[in-house]
Structure formats: C-alpha cells, structure tokens
Amino acid sequence: xxxxxxxxxxxxxxxxxxxxxxxxxxxxxxxxxxxxxxxxxxxxxxxxxxxxxxxxxxxxxxxxxxxxxxxxxxxxxxxxxxxxxxxxxxxxxxxxxxxx
Amino acid sequence: xxxxxxxxxxxxxxxxxxxxxxxxxxxxxxxxxxxxxxxxxxxxxxxxxxxxxxxxxxxxxxxxxxxxxxxxxxxxxxxxxxxxxxxxxxxxxxxxxxxxxxxxxxxxxxxxxxxxxxxxxxxxxxxxxxxxxxxxxxxxxxxxxxxxxxxxxxxxxxxxxxxxxxxxxxxxx
Amino acid sequence: xxxxxxxxxxxxxxxxxxxxxxxxxxxxxxxxxxxxxxxxxxxxxxxxxxxxxxxxxxxxxxxxxxxxxxxxxxxxxxxxxxxxxxxxxxxxxxxxxxxxxxxxxxxxxxxxxxxxxxxxxxxxxxxxxxxxxxxxxxxxxxxxxxxxxxxxxxxxxxxxxxxxxxxxxxxxxxxxxxxxxxxxxxxxxxxxxxxxxxxxxxxxxxxxxxxxxxxxxxxxxxxxxxxxxxxxxxxxxxxxxxxxxxxxxxxxxxxxxxxxxxxxxxxxxxxxxxxxxxxxxxxxxxxxxxxxxxxxxxxxxxxxxxxxxxxxxxxxxxxxxxxxxxxxxxxxxxxxxxxxxxxxxxxxx
Numbered sequence: 001x002x003x004x005x006x007x008x009x010x011x012x013x014x015x016x017x018x019x020x021x022x023x024x025x026x027x028x029x030x031x032x033x034x035x036x037x038x039x040x041x042x043x044x045x046x047x048x049x050x051x052x053x054x055x056x057x058x059x060x061x062x063x064x065x066x067x068x069x070x071x072x073x074x075x076x077x078x079x080x081x082x083x084x085x086x087x088x089x090x091x092x093x094x095x096x097x098x099x100x
Numbered sequence: 101x102x103x104x105x106x107x108x109x110x111x112x113x114x115x116x117x118x119x120x121x122x123x124x125x126x127x128x129x130x131x132x133x134x135x136x137x138x139x140x141x142x143x144x145x146x147x148x149x150x151x152x153x154x155x156x157x158x159x160x161x162x163x164x165x166x167x168x169x170x171x172x173x174x175x176x177x178x179x180x181x182x183x184x185x186x187x188x189x190x191x192x193x194x195x196x197x198x199x200x201x202x203x204x205x206x207x208x209x210x211x212x213x214x215x216x217x218x219x220x221x222x223x224x225x226x227x228x229x230x231x232x233x234x235x236x237x238x239x240x241x242x243x244x245x246x247x248x249x250x251x252x253x254x255x256x257x258x259x260x261x262x263x264x265x266x267x268x269x270x271x272x273x
Numbered sequence: 274x275x276x277x278x279x280x281x282x283x284x285x286x287x288x289x290x291x292x293x294x295x296x297x298x299x300x301x302x303x304x305x306x307x308x309x310x311x312x313x314x315x316x317x318x319x320x321x322x323x324x325x326x327x328x329x330x331x332x333x334x335x336x337x338x339x340x341x342x343x344x345x346x347x348x349x350x351x352x353x354x355x356x357x358x359x360x361x362x363x364x365x366x367x368x369x370x371x372x373x374x375x376x377x378x379x380x381x382x383x384x385x386x387x388x389x390x391x392x393x394x395x396x397x398x399x400x401x402x403x404x405x406x407x408x409x410x411x412x413x414x415x416x417x418x419x420x421x422x423x424x425x426x427x428x429x430x431x432x433x434x435x436x437x438x439x440x441x442x443x444x445x446x447x448x449x450x451x452x453x454x455x456x457x458x459x460x461x462x463x464x465x466x467x468x469x470x471x472x473x474x475x476x477x478x479x480x481x482x483x484x485x486x487x488x489x490x491x492x493x494x495x496x497x498x499x500x501x502x503x504x505x506x507x508x509x510x511x512x513x514x515x516x517x518x519x520x521x522x523x524x525x526x527x528x529x530x531x532x533x534x535x536x537x538x539x540x541x542x543x544x545x546x547x548x549x550x551x552x553x554x555x556x557x558x559x560x561x562x563x564x565x566x567x568x569x570x571x572x573x574x575x576x577x578x579x580x581x582x583x584x585x586x587x588x589x590x591x592x593x594x595x596x597x598x599x600x601x602x603x604x605x606x607x608x609x610x611x612x613x614x615x616x617x618x619x620x621x622x
Contacts, residue, residue, distance in 0.1 A: 003210070003213075004216050005209040005213045006107065007144075007148075009206050010111045010114065012206075012209075014114060017122060018118075020122060020198070024122070029127050029169065029172065029173055030127050033127075033134050033169060043157075044141060044144060050150070051222040052216050052222075056225060056230060057238075059225045062153050064245055066160055067249060070161075070165050071248055072252075074252050074253070074255075075259065077169070078256040078260035080172065080176075081172065081259070081260045090176065091182065128354070151393075152395060152398070155395050155399065155401075158405065159398065159405050162406060163402060164435060170413070171432075174416045174424065174428065175428070227455055
C-alpha cells in the first residue's frame with residue numbers, strides 16, 4: 001500500500017526536471033525532450049488519480065495525451081529539420097535573426 | 101511492502117534518468133536516458149494495474165516517438181552542446197530555492213492529501229474495458245485526435261521535405 | 274492437482290527460463306546449419322558436410338571460431354553505444370520468447386505446470402513492444418560505428434523496421450477481433466475444434482485471416498531483415514550495413530539476434546494463424562502430454578523452411594521499392610482486412 005502522494009511527488013519531480021531542462025538547455029532537440037518529460041510526468045499523475053478514485057477515465061485520458069505528444073513531436077522535429085537546413089545550427093541562442 | 105519497494109526502485113531509476121537528461125552534454129545520451137525514464141514509468145503504471153497503458157507507453161512512446169528523436173539526432177549529426185554562459189547568482193539562489201520549494205510541496209502533499217493509499221494493481225485496466233470506454237463515452241475525442249494525427253502527418257511530410265521535392269507545390273507560370 | 278505455491282512457482286519458472294534459453298540458442302545455431310544446407314542444395318551443392326556427419330557439428334565449429342577471433346574495436350567509434358548496441362539487440366530477441374506458449378500444461382509431482390514462462394493478459398502487446406525497442410539496437414549500432422556505410426545501413430534498417438511494424442500490428446488486430454483476447458494461450462484455445470467435419474478451426478481457415486497471414490508474413494520478413502527485404506545488410510550494396518565495423522563476438526550477437534527473431538516470428542505465426550499446438554492427439558498419457566509440443570515444433574519448422582526457401586529464391590528489393598511496398602500496398606491492405614474482419618465478426622454474432 002503506497003500513499004497516492006508518493007506517486008504525485010514522483011510526477012512532480014519529473015515535471016520539475018522537464019521545466020528545468022526546458023529553461024537551461026541550449027540544444028533545440030534536448031528542449032523538445034524536456035517537453036516529453038513533462039508530459040510523461042503528467043501521465044503518471046493521471047494514472048495515479050485513476051487508481052485512487054477507481055475511474056478508468058484517467059487511463060483513457062493518458063492515451064489522448066500520448067497521441068497529442070506523438071503528433072506534436074512529429075511536427076516539431078519536422079520544423080527543426082527545416083530550420084536546420086537554412087541556419088546550419090541547433091543552438092537556440094544562434095537562431096536570433098528574422099532574416100539571415 | 102513489495103509495492104513500496106518496487107515503487108521506490110523504479111522511482112529512483114526514473115529520477116536518475118531525468119537528472120541524467122539534464123546533466124548530459126550530448127543529445128543522444130539525453131535521448132537514451134529519456135528512454136530509460138519511459139521504460140521505468142511503464143513499470144510504475146503496471147504497479148498501479150494499468151497494463152494496457154504500460155504496453156502502449158512502451159510501444160508508442162519508447163518504441164516510436166523516441167526512435168524518431170534518435171533518428172533526427174543521428175541525421176542532423178547533432179554534436180556535443182556548447183556550454184552557455186551561466187550566472188553564478190542564479191546557481192546560488194536557484195538550487196536551494198528549487199529544493200526548498202520541492203520539499204514544501206512534498207510536505208503539503210504527504211500530510212494534507214487525506215492519506216489515501218493505492219494497493220498493488222489497484223485499478224486493472226483491461227484492454228476490453230478501456231476499449232468500451234474509448235468507443236462509447238470518449239468517441240468524440242477519439243475521432244478528433246485521429247483527424248489531428250492526419251493533419252500532423254501532412255504537416256510533417258510537407259515541412260521536412262526538400263524545396264525541390266514532389267511534396268512541395270509548384271507554381272506554373 | 275495442487276495449486277502452485279510461491280517457492281514452487283519460482284523454482285519452476287527458473288527451470289523453465291534456463292531450459293527455454295538453452296533450447297532457443299541451440300535452435301538458433303541449428304537454424305543457421307539448416308539454412309546453409311537448404312540453400313546449398315537449392316544451388317546444387319552440398320552445404321556444410323565435412324565437420325561431423327552431414328555437417329552437424331558445423332555450428333559448434335562456428336561458435337568456437339567466434340569466441341576465439343580477435344574482437345576488434347576501431348578507435349573512432351562511440352564506445353559505450355558500440356558495445357551496448359549488440360547487447361540491446363540480443364536482449365530484445367531473447368525476451369520476446371518469454372510469453373510464447375509451447376504446449377498445454379504438463380503435470381510434474383502433482384503440480385500442473387503450463388508450458389509457458391509467463392501467461393500475461395497482454396502477451397501479444399509484450400511481443401510488439403519488445404520488437405519496437407529492438408529497433409534501437411540496429412539504429413545505435415549504425416550510428417556509433419562512425420562510418421558512412423554503417424550510418425546509412427542503420428538508418429535504412431531502422432526506417433524499414435518501424436514502417437513494417439505498423440503493418441505487423443494491423444495484421445494482428447484482425448486475429449484479435451476474431452479471438453477476443455490478447456493472451457496468447459487464449460488465442461490458441463479459441464482455435465480448437467473442427468468445422469465441416471475435418472477442417473480445423475484455425476484462424477487462417479475459419480477466422481478468414483488468410484490476407485492477414487500474407488501481410489504478417491511480408492511484415493515479418495521485413496522486420497527480421499531477411500531477403501527479399503535485406504537491403505540494410507546486403508554485402509554488395511552497403512558493405513555490410515550496420516554491422517560493418519563489428520567483429521567476432523559482437524557480430525555473432527547480431528547474427529544470433531536475427532535468427533532468434535526469425536524463430537519468435539515463426540512461433541507467433543503458428544500460434545495466431547495455424548492453431549498453435551492443435552493436432553491429432555492419441556496414445557498413452559505420456560504421448561498425449563508431448564504430442565502438442567511436437568505439432569508446434571513441426572509447424573515452426575515449416576515456417577523456417579519457407580523463410581529459407583524464399584531466401585534462396587528471390588532477389589532483393591531496392592530501398593524505395595521496399596518502402597513503397599510497405600506504405601502504399603501493405604498498409605491499405607491491412608486496414609481493408611481489419612474492416613472486413615470486423616464486418617464478418619459482427620455479422621456472425
């Protein structure tokens with residue numbers, strides 16, 4: 001028997017690591033991966049609450065989060081590839097001019 | 101007891117993977133530590149009884165989305181990240197601040213959340229019951245997300261195509 | 274029949290794991306021997322025939338060679354992933370055998386022990402998940418070798434595997450609709466019995482899954498990187514693709530992973546489409562317990578023979594033909610099969 005708050009704390013730690021990675025990293029792909037980490041933390045929270053209140057809707061919602069994350073990853077990585085073709089760099093500090 | 105031990109082991113692996121993602125300089129190491137995080141999260145879902153969600157997490161997230169990340173890192177030949185100029189003040193104020201905030205939230209959650217516990221395999225998520233829910237109560241979100249995925253496919257194919265590929269429309273003079 | 278207590282369960286599981294891994298690795302070695310003999314006879318030559326009678330000790334000689342050969346690690350590789358990639362490939366190839374049932378239960382010392390390491394509710398999804406993670410072994414091997422042939426081979430192999438995984442999964446959904454469960458044991462048990470007198474109720478006959486069987490076979494050939502889909506490891510096109518820079522034991526691990534995947538795919542095809550271990554059962558009690566496993570192994574042998582037969586006969590697809598075949602032909606066919614199966618099952622019930 002594990003208290004639900006333990007699962008929530010783990011979910012919070014993962015979300016916090018995601019936010020820290022989003023703010024301190026300079027490589028655009030690593031920033032994307034931090035977003036995925038945030039989404040995973042939230043998924044754990046959904047499943048924990050579903051188990052606490054015995055509602056399966058929490059688990060069903062995790063599916064929707066996963067689908068949206070997959071779609072966003074595909075489009076985001078396509079944008080990164082398009083930007084890389086012109087700017088030749090993956091460092092967000094160097095993509096700071098509207099026109100090259 | 102078994103539940104607590106397993107939760108702590110895989111929770112520790114999750115947190116180690118997440119911190120490794122932040123600490124590593126090369127994006128491929130960050131990607132592989134994220135795969136480790138997702139795999140241990142799948143085990144955490146299994147501990148709560150969500151077997152279908154755990155399987156889909158491994159198949160879709162760790163097996164397809166992260167493979168896409170790894171492919172892009174390999175294709176773009178992303179090298180090691182250059183260290184940006186950090187601020188000493190932010191480090192001195194930030195790290196204790198984050199730790200203090202985290203401990204406060206953890207204390208509030210543990211003491212004031214009503215003391216509910218979940219047992220091992222608390223809510224079994226069989227594929228049959230999840231399927232019934234998905235196609236009866238959640239039918240509209242299901243159809244809308246399928247259209248979302250279609251739009252994402254079209255957008256990704258167009259955005260990642262070369263300027264002279266058949267995916268781009270040509271202007272006829 | 275006594276119920277399994279925890280220590281008995283643990284001991285039985287450990288014995289099963291050791292036995293299954295030992296049998297699987299021996300089967301991998303002798304599948305290589307079978308392939309060399311069969312392809313040799315198709316090409317009007319003998320195949321291995323010097324080492325032992327009919328060349329049966331050839332796998333032993335190969336094993337000794339791989340162990341003794343110099344394990345060369347080129348200086349410019351990304352060392353952690355270079356060493357880890359073949360391990361990932363072998364681990365995923367060996368893990369997927371854990372949910373495959375080999376027969377009905379046997380009774381030892383009063384306990385009924387099922388001939389399967391674990392019977393999970395979501396057995397089919399476990400195999401799909403392990404196959405998805407197996408792509409990392411190939412892609413990381415290609416990238417960490419730091420050579421252009423390896424990188425191209427690794428990317429092509431990875432893209433091919435994830436494209437055909439979708440068709441593989443969709444072909445299996447037809448079987449799921451007909452059988453109603455993800456558990457492999459229940460899928461096999463739903464195929465017992467006969468219809469019209471003598472035709473067995475296998476999913477390929479009574480469940481009308483012959484299109485799904487065809488799609489599954491094509492997708493399985495592409496997933497295991499076998500001819501006609503083996504461009505990523507073709508010697509004449511890409512040097513050796515993602516295992517160019519590997520030598521001795523690490524190369525042997527990739528080899529083992531490929532053949533173990535072949536065997537797992539053949540097991541899955543017999544379980545899902547050909548009724549698993551169903552076959553005529555007769556004779557005394559000991560024979561009755563062992564005959565289902567014998568039929569299972571016979572059907573796997575038929576599949577492996579078809580794999581090797583196709584390898585000896587067909588030329589390989591070019592990469593754009595391969596991807597076009599997967600996305601433009603197999604994927605719509607799999608969706609059509611899904612829709613038709615759903616309509617047939619709804620009409621029957």
